Amino acid sequence: MNDTNLKEQPALDAEYDVIVIGAGPAGSTVGALLAEQGRKTLVVDRATFPRFHVGESLIPETYWPLKRLGLIDQLKQTAFPKKFSVQFVTDEGVETMPFYFNEYKEHESSQTWQVLRAEFDQMLVNNARTQGAIVHTGTQVLDILTEGEQVTGVKLKFSSQETRDIRAKIVVDSSGQTGFIASRFKLKMTDPVLKKGTVWAHFKNAQRDTGIDEGATLILQTEGKRSWFWYIPLPDNVVSIGCTGDMEYMFAKDRGNSEEIFYQEVERCIGIKRRLTAAQPVTEFMTTKDFSYHTSQPVGPGWMLAGDALGFIDPVYSSGVFLALKSGELIADAINAAFEAQDFSVSQLSQWYPDYRSGVENFRKLVYAFYTPGFSFGTFLREYPQFKTNLVDILIGDVFKPEVAEMFTVMQEEIPELAMSADPQIALKK
Numbered sequence: 001m002n003d004t005n006l007k008e009q010p011a012l013d014a015e016y017d018v019i020v021i022g023a024g025p026a027g028s029t030v031g032a033l034l035a036e037q038g039r040k041t042l043v044v045d046r047a048t049f050p051r052f053h054v055g056e057s058l059i060p061e062t063y064w065p066l067k068r069l070g071l072i073d074q075l076k077q078t079a080f081p082k083k084f085s086v087q088f089v090t091d092e093g094v095e096t097m098p099f100y101f102n103e104y105k106e107h108e109s110s111q112t113w114q115v116l117r118a119e120f121d122q123m124l125v126n127n128a129r130t131q132g133a134i135v136h137t138g139t140q141v142l143d144i145l146t147e148g149e150q151v152t153g154v155k156l157k158f159s160s161q162e163t164r165d166i167r168a169k170i171v172v173d174s175s176g177q178t179g180f181i182a183s184r185f186k187l188k189m190t191d192p193v194l195k196k197g198t199v200w201a202h203f204k205n206a207q208r209d210t211g212i213d214e215g216a217t218l219i220l221q222t223e224g225k226r227s228w229f230w231y232i233p234l235p236d237n238v239v240s241i242g243c244t245g246d247m248e249y250m251f252a253k254d255r256g257n258s259e260e261i262f263y264q265e266v267e268r269c270i271g272i273k274r275r276l277t278a279a280q281p282v283t284e285f286m287t288t289k290d291f292s293y294h295t296s297q298p299v300g301p302g303w304m305l306a307g308d309a310l311g312f313i314d315p316v317y318s319s320g321v322f323l324a325l326k327s328g329e330l331i332a333d334a335i336n337a338a339f340e341a342q343d344f345s346v347s348q349l350s351q352w353y354p355d356y357r358s359g360v361e362n363f364r365k366l367v368y369a370f371y372t373p374g375f376s377f378g379t380f381l382r383e384y385p386q387f388k389t390n391l392v393d394i395l396i397g398d399v400f401k402p403e404v405a406e407m408f409t410v411m412q413e414e415i416p417e418l419a420m421s422a423d424p425q426i427a428l429k430k
């Protein structure tokens with residue numbers, strides 16, 4: 001079912017166990033898993049679904065939250081290209097050996113998908129409804145209701161322009177980069193190293209690889225590593241292509257409009273230029289910037305942050321949707337445990353966070369290494385071949401086991417930024 005076919009939105013009660021702001025991958029996961037456990041859950045999104053969203057490449061570990069949500073069979077029925085690998089192309093145009101995920105894990109989870117987010121997110125929203133969550137789309141959260149420090153609900157604005165206050169024991173903010181609660185409580189901390197900007201579009205008739213490589217993600221560096229391109233094959237002969245680099249470089253005053261910037265970078269990247277020879281853009285050229293941040297506090301009295309609202313690192317390793325699903329799953333479990341124990345204290349609700357944050361740090365460090373001038377993964381792995389498994393574990397998303405971080409103890413001798421924690425709570429723990 002498509003939300004635009006909904007005849008009317010369900011009537012709302014004055015109070016819920018949980019209100020979830022945003023019905024993207026994080027919010028729909030929280031909604032589905034809470035409703036499944038019988039919690040009275042309201043999920044609201046200001047957009048009407050299906051809605052366009054950047055972020056089309058999944059990584060293999062998304063399999064597990066998607067399996068728990070019961071969506072693997074539905075995904076198998078879609079036309080989404082199957083992704084078996086990721087391949088890096090150097091700034092000199094050398095196409096390195098792809099990392100085939102099943103060489104490291106012989107399990108069907110090693111194959112993942114390149115998704116159209118409009119369809120994928122609608123699937124997640126439908127699932128939240130099927131599990132019993134009340135999902136209101138086209139409904140915006142205008143404000144948070146508070147009593148002292150305690151968050152007690154939200155003020156909603158419906159498409160009719162009417163507004164209404166609804167209360168809940170817990171409000172989960174999964175409003176994506178909007179970061180509703182983080183902005184309101186001034187919790188957003190921009191990344192000290194990553195200040196990036198991106199321009200992207202969808203293309204038809206770009207050159208596609210065949211066979212097992214047909215659905216692969218390509219990461220192609222431009223000359224001098226000033227920027228890099230993602231190349232994500234989608235259904236119907238469409239490919240998503242985006243270019244990311246330092247914000248100041250990408251959007252320097254003299255560079256022209258977003259399309260001009262895009263094609264200037266194409267000229268500096270042999271691998272993309274070749275693939276785009278017969279291609280035409282089928283969307284406008286879109287831009288986004290300064291998207292790397294985290295939050296100083298993940299949980300407070302009556303509120304929790306999930307997905308991008310909790311933090312976002314960078315597009316390069318496609319970690320965003322995975323972390324949205326994973327944090328959604330962990331938060332739903334924490335809330336269910338809180339209801340069972342009738343303990344809604346911040347300490348009870350935040351037990352999942354330290355391990356989660358340590359896993360996120362592994363992605364962050366790998367991203368820092370990617371952007372470090374002069375650092376080469378090829379050279380590093382030739383010197384320390386024992387760390388190849390660590391590297392692939394992170395590319396797959398298997399980041400929540402302590403041994404994954406071993407590689408960084410050696411790598412940080414070359415890249416001092418790796419030693420600093422992006423998170424004050426992690427720094428305190430150490």
Ligand SMILES: Cc1cc2nc3c(=O)[nH]c(=O)nc-3n(C[C@H](O)[C@H](O)[C@H](O)COP(=O)(O)OP(=O)(O)OC[C@H]3O[C@@H](n4cnc5c(N)ncnc54)[C@H](O)[C@@H]3O)c2cc1C
Nearest residue numbers: 022024025026045046055057141175176307308315320321
């Ligand atoms: C350039 C770029 C490329 C990326 N590429 C990838 C990729 O290839 N693979 C990948 O996994 N990730 C990628 N990502 C990240 C990915 O897009 C996000 O991590 C993911 O969408 C996060 O899901 P979410 O549910 O947290 O938030 P979202 O998917 O953003 O959902 C948030 C929802 O909240 C709603 N909302 C916001 N404010 C309000 C409000 N006030 N009231 C009600 N509703 C509200 C919005 O309408 C939206 O539907 C990329 C990100 C960027 C910036």
